[in-house]
Amino acid sequence: MKTITFYSYKGGVGRSLALSNIARRLSELNKKVCIIDFDLDAPGLQFKFNNDYILPEFKQGIVDYVYDYSVNGAIANSILPYKYKLHPYNRTFASIDLIPAGNIYDNEYWKKLSMISWSDMFYGEESNGIQFFLDLKHKIVTEIKPDFLLIDSRTGITDISGITLRLFADEVVILAVNNEENIFGSKMIIKNLLSKDAALFGKVPKLNFVLTRLPYTDSQEDKSKKERILSELTTSIKTEIGLNDFVINVIHTDRRLEEKERQLIGYSLEEKGVSISNDYLKLFKLLTSDLLSEKELTKLENSKKAEGEYVKSTQANDSLIKLKHIKKALELEPDNANYILSSSLINYALKNYEEALKQQFLLLEIENKNGEFGAMVRSNIAVMYLALNNVDEALKYVDEQINLEPGAISLHAYKTKSVILRRKGRQDDAKAIYDLILDEFNLADADLLNSRADYFRTIAEWDNAYDDIYKALEINNEHPVYWSTLSEINEAQGKMSEFYLNLSIALSKGLKLENLETVKDIYIKYQNDEKVVDLFSKYGIDFEMIKDL
Known part of the structure; x- marks a missing residue:
């Protein structure tokens, strides 16, 4: 397990966002990732994932785990009850394990946080704080077994930041914006971490310094400004701390983050020249290159090219051009379920029903292996069989979909089934579905009202027909x-x-x-x-x- 702590002396520098971007890329590579929200006074790391991952309800977290020890002297037998899975919307990504700060919506969280005596845990007469946190790290290693542990550290110079930086970290990412306060605090923490006396067990983590929020473009004037800032800051740190080798990494600002903060590391977001997407990718490679195999590096390159083709496909207006690009994406990543799905739907739009159906069955094989696609594939198969006028097979798969998603959740499946039944001449059975959705489920669905109105027309029930339409x-x-x-x-x-x-x-x-x-x-x-x-x-x-x- 490699542990990377993301630290900043002050907030508002993009620390949590940087962590979430690195976690997302590791998830894309199917690495097992665990993240911990140790920013206990300003928690909310989970919010950085709410666009790309399904967030569960968090009932407890690291504050509850520490509180039981600090106040009650109890050490939990397992860390697993405090860990939650973030499931990606993109089914080719791995899930991410998150140990949150806790249930931050509950006043009990803030009460427990205020009652934890960090000083007693580390400086009391019988303090065992170091052993307690070493035990926590051991539990993470043996129970969660991640390839990477990413920690969002508390700001400032505190006992908690000391734990995350010295006790846990193999590598530290220090982020700062270019102002006097941030640079002062960053220099202080660098000095502290490099001090042999301050290091636990003689271990000094590898340091990576990142200057963030640089609002510069690709213009020569802005490049010169940036180079001057980096040169002056590098000289200052080398001189004051006595480092011969010191490199400053950069994450530029991005106007898109002013509208809505979100992850910006995906290959589809890479641009030429200065871009925050490229900055995150450079940071990712810096933090992981020593642990990635040649196969994984090749996968990274193929993924980069494939996603580029996928984005071109989504941006094209012509279906034949869409298909050309998605074919190239599949040549690079033939097992990518999202690309298979996209290709199938494009083929369906082009009325290449046989090819579209073949690709849906490929997705069904993936679903049978990992159970991730469920009813959606069966729904598509039913619709495609219907397009091929194979109503018996269409009915078989739509019934499978309804069995997987019973009740009102299968509204689309019921609609499809009603069309199939009418195609088979089973008008009364189709009408029973309309009644089920519109009356028993009490859903005012315009499509089904229209279909039932058409049914009433065929049996000359005029009042009912007009009422529904x-x-x-x-x-x-x-x-x-x-x-x-x-x-x-x-x-x-x-x-x-x-x-x-x-x-x-x-x-x-x-x-x-x-x-x-x-x-x-x-x-x-x-x-x-x-x-x-x-x-x-x-x-x-x-x-x-x-x-x-």
């Missing part, structure tokens, strides 16, 4: 299909003025040729009706196209 239009009066369903109910009752009017509205709102496939027989009857022919012609649809559906 008007409810659907109340929810969304911009959906062209709802207006065409209303026009079809009008037509079935012989209300021709309303039929023409609502068909005109449907076409004006974007009714497409494919929307008419299941009801084409209604419209074919009007191939000699001048009003209907003119309406369709106005929006680029002729009756030969409808007949060919």
